[in-house]
Amino acid sequence: MKGVLVDSNIILDVFLNDPKWADWSESTLEEYIHYTTLYINSIIYSEISIGFKLIEDLESAITKAGFQMLEIPKEALFLAGKAYLKYKKRKGVKRTPLPDFYIGAQAAVLNLNLITRDVSRYRSYFPTVKLITP
Numbered sequence: 001m002k003g004v005l006v007d008s009n010i011i012l013d014v015f016l017n018d019p020k021w022a023d024w025s026e027s028t029l030e031e032y033i034h035y036t037t038l039y040i041n042s043i044i045y046s047e048i049s050i051g052f053k054l055i056e057d058l059e060s061a062i063t064k065a066g067f068q069m070l071e072i073p074k075e076a077l078f079l080a081g082k083a084y085l086k087y088k089k090r091k092g093v094k095r096t097p098l099p100d101f102y103i104g105a106q107a108a109v110l111n112l113n114l115i116t117r118d119v120s121r122y123r124s125y126f127p128t129v130k131l132i133t134p
Contacts, residue, residue, distance in 0.1 A: 003037035004132065005107045006067065007116035008047035011040070015051045015061060021117065024134050028115055029065070032132075039070040041106055043099045072106050080105035083125040097121065104129060 006029065012018070013025035032038060040048075040062070052058040080101040087097065100118060104126035107114040115132040116122060122131055 003039050003068075003070075004032055004113045004115055005039045005041070005070070005103065005110075006044070007103060007114060007118060008040075008044045009117050010115050011044070011048045011065070011067075012051055013117075014065070015048065021134075025115075028132065032115070033066050038065070038067050039112065040067045041070050041072050041103065043072070043102045045069070047099060070106070070110075072102055073109055076102070076105040076109040078105075079109060087121075087125060101125065 009021075010025045010029065013021040014029065016022075018025070029038065045058075045062075049055075049058055052061070080098070083105060084098055084101045087101070100121050103114070104122045106112070107122075107129045108126045113130040113132055114122060117134060119131060119133050122129055
């Protein structure tokens, strides 16, 4: 599959005009949108919804930015669970990391690159995923 999965932190950088990361995130998205598809999934959609009061505003922003929704296949859901179990066995301490495992597993199963600023967990648990990072 051709395309890149875009992590919620990158999208929120742009949508919320993050003073530290907005420029990098915006220029990276601009670079990739010219030759590939930018994907989000339902987890990312949910995470970026925090930046909006109305679903209509979120939908408009997603459409204008050129993001395409992509379902998470069962194989990725299964892999996410296994990676999360490995994380817990290693005494992972972040309170709610499961969404990152869904995202990483989907990128791994569908062979998508991932644009993100969260490098360590993806590299540790999904080493086959090519990360596009600052």
